[in-house]
Amino acid sequence: MQILHSVLETETGVKYVDISRFASRLDIRDANYKNIIECLQKKLIIFYPVQDILDFAEKVHGADIEKLQDEVIRRDNIEYAYEFALKVYGADIEKLQEVIILHKNSSEEAYRFAKDIKGANIEKLQEVICKNHNSHFSHLFALNIPGADIEKLQDVVISSEISENIYKFARDIKGANIEKLQYAIVNCKNYDAIIDYRFQYEFILNIHGANQSLIDTRHFPKVDEEEVKTILDNFNINEVMES
Known part of the structure; x- marks a missing residue:
């Protein structure tokens, strides 16, 4: 419990503690489990990098997926928006997809999202690549994404x-x-x-x-x-x- 105390009491989060690893070892039958997870999440959102937020959402039982997802979206990180959609059960695909769609120069993530994420909007993600005039990912999109508009992507390549x-x-x-x-x-x-x-x-x-x-x-x-x-x-x- 000393680790828990140090995490919850520090106001700066300077002393790094692997919150996800710690939380995943807690006993979910403990009467205080839910409250502890909520407190850890608050510290996580305020002080920790987005990779730790992703790990917590992916690995910790009872994590508030919506809150953690909202923080990933707020930080406007297209790589972790893709990773969150890929790895976290219950992620909101449409919301995470918008991070990539609205971001400039996100052709690679748009392609990966379309290829790897079930329920991705192929038409919208394809438009990202076309607007960026990226011929490399236009070729890959046409090659690997069912439902791709071959003619549009071909125009970008040409x-x-x-x-x-x-x-x-x-x-x-x-x-x-x-x-x-x-x-x-x-x-x-x-x-x-x-x-x-x-x-x-x-x-x-x-x-x-x-x-x-x-x-x-x-x-x-x-x-x-x-x-x-x-x-x-x-x-x-x-x-x-x-x-």
Whole structure:
């Protein structure tokens, strides 16, 4: 009980105590159990980081899920909004989802929420990615989320002018418009022309229905062969490491 006293009496919470671990070891048959949990929660909300709030909600019998969830939402942390929805039984999916929807630059969390959380609003989360013009997560969303709007996500990928993501979309997504995607990849003008040319050739080699006549090598700049080999070798090494 000395630990309990130190947690409840301190006004600063400076001396860190693992509240979740302590609370999970209490006897739920104790007549004071409910009151102790309520007191611990109050200290937790005032003094502790959001990770501890998540742990308490996930692990402690009798935790007030709604109060703890409201604190996670108030702190506006998109990563923990996702984690809370994923790990805590009884979490309000719609409320936690709104944290991600209303947050700027939350494409990754929007994708993960749609992929992992039962009851997530696919249309709203997809819109987050489209508004952020994120071609990487547009490709992943189209690939892994049932009910995704392929045409909308494809438009994001095309407008990005990132040749790698255009190629991957054509390669991986059933129902992708190959003609539009090839036109887009041919017209990419990015900082690294050699990478663009690589994915143009990958497109011709690997995408069924690709039009080879659209690739005109006469317009390619002259580059050193060793430089090209080094870049492509490095690219292949990175692909192996990421797979």
